[in-house]
Amino acid sequence: MKQFFATLILILSINSSIAQDSAVKLGVSGLTHGHVGWILSRDSQTDIKMVGIVEPNKQLAQRLSNEFGFSMDMVFDTMDEMIKKVKPDAVAAFGNIKEHLNVVESCAPKGIHVMVEKPLATNLEDAKKIEALAKKYKIHVLTNYETSWYETNVKANDLLEKGTIGDLRKVIIRDGHKGPKKIGVSDEFLEWLSDPILNGGGAITDFGCYGANLMTWLMKGKRPNSITAVTQQLQPENNPNVDDDATIILTYDNEMAILEPSWNWPIGRKDMELYGTKGAIYSDNPTQLRLRLSKGYSDYTEETFLLGERQKPFDDPFSVFAAVINNQLILEPYNVYALENNMITMEILQAAITSSKTGTTINLKSN
Structure with missing residues (x-):
């Protein structure tokens, strides 16, 4: 023995x-x-x-x-x-x-x-x-x-692909918190987060990228036709060199998205709403999702899903990274981690920044 x-x-x-x-x-x-x-x-x-x-x-x-x-x-x-x-x-x-x-x-x-x-x-x-x-x-x-780790976002996309809420018409994605200084990030982190060169902007880049990334994934890599954005500086004492609030509107052939990145939310959030021709999906947080289906004019049924963490390797970004490197995982086209998705995400962010600075709508359809 x-x-x-x-x-x-x-x-x-x-x-x-x-x-x-x-x-x-x-x-x-x-x-x-x-x-x-x-x-x-x-x-x-x-x-x-x-x-x-x-x-x-x-x-x-x-x-x-x-x-x-x-x-x-x-x-x-x-x-x-x-x-x-x-x-x-x-x-x-x-x-x-x-x-x-x-x-x-x-x-x-x-x-x-x-x-x-x-x-x-x-x-x-x-x-x-x-x-x-x-x-x-x-x-x-x-x-x-x-948000790549959120099982609710995966569930929302699955329901959308199954046609549960009909054809997609509008997406609203809200991301952010009270602001880097207010939530007490380290001095080293704050120094570059509030630098327009080192961070590329303020809330519009720090949190606008989430919505652009998720929308590109939901749309399977389709680029928006137009991008319109406005920014504000609501905390000049804390963010003197960058914006801290933004609204970005994306239009597609039959859909639109409203992205609301902000350093002025009273409560930290990363949530998403999908509206279709038959109903709506509310991805409230990493674990709770609500599905509403229309019944007549204003009535609806509602089902709440309480979900756990994503399955391995998707519960951890470093596990995803290792699996991709070792050829154990091939990311589907325009996956949220993927380079092709994030090139479109950057195109959206660049257009949004330009739109906010010039007060014009940026058209991508002709590009």
């Missing part, structure tokens, strides 16, 4: 070693993004192994090292230094949005895959350079959105 358990322990140890060896070696570029805790606090799994971090701000790195327990020995000053030393298979970008292009420029020629936090870039020009590099060097470039 002792021999049996000794053999079993040896087998488990060998399997664990093999799993670690086959794990995607992940580098992290930047620690200033407030979402970086998602990877630093991630439970130990066999699909991803964090091998290096690029962060020149050693005071910030030490603070996070104390909080999350990673060794300062794995922190480097530059991407080139980190890549040369630990040879990552992939890099996750957690710096400012403007740095996304620099990360891809460093990684793509070496065949290193990249995942960035939303949005893909600060402007369409940088996004096109990222796309060209990804195609030239045949790497994956994924964009991570929190």
Whole structure:
């Protein structure tokens, strides 16, 4: 019996070693993004192994090292230094949005895959350079959105595809919170979130990208015909250099969308409403969805769905990243993570920013 358990322990140890060896070696570029805790606090799994971090701000790195327990020995000053030393298979970008292009420029020629936090870039020009590099060097470039993890959004799309609410006519997507300063983000995060160059704008980019991304997914990659946007600055004392409230209207042949990104919501939210010819779907939050079907003029039936987390690997962005890299997962066209979706998302954001600055409607149909 002792021999049996000794053999079993040896087998488990060998399997664990093999799993670690086959794990995607992940580098992290930047620690200033407030979402970086998602990877630093991630439970130990066999699909991803964090091998290096690029962060020149050693005071910030030490603070996070104390909080999350990673060794300062794995922190480097530059991407080139980190890549040369630990040879990552992939890099996750957690710096400012403007740095996304620099990360891809460093990684793509070496065949290193990249995942960035939303949005893909600060402007369409940088996004096109990222796309060209990804195609030239045949790497994956994924964009991570929190709403990609919402089972309610998947359920809403399934109901729409089944024709449950009839033909789609209008979508309303609301995203945001009280504002970065009011919710107490770190100084390092606030510094670039409120910078029009490093973030590409304020709420219009920080939260407008969610709606543009989801709408592109729902429309299966169809570009809007026109984009009209207005922005306001309702907290000049907190956001002196960028907008903090926006409304973006997208028109399609038979549908329209209203995106409402804001740093002025009294309660944080990421919700979506789909209106069809027969009823409506309310994706209230990550776990609750309501379905209303019309009965006459104003009457309706209502069904509430209480859902759990998405199934693996979709419950975790790093698991998705690893599965894509290992050819265990092929994302369907215009998936929310996919580059082709996020190129259209950037086209929408760029047009929205231009519209808000010029007071005109931007027509894409003729482009």
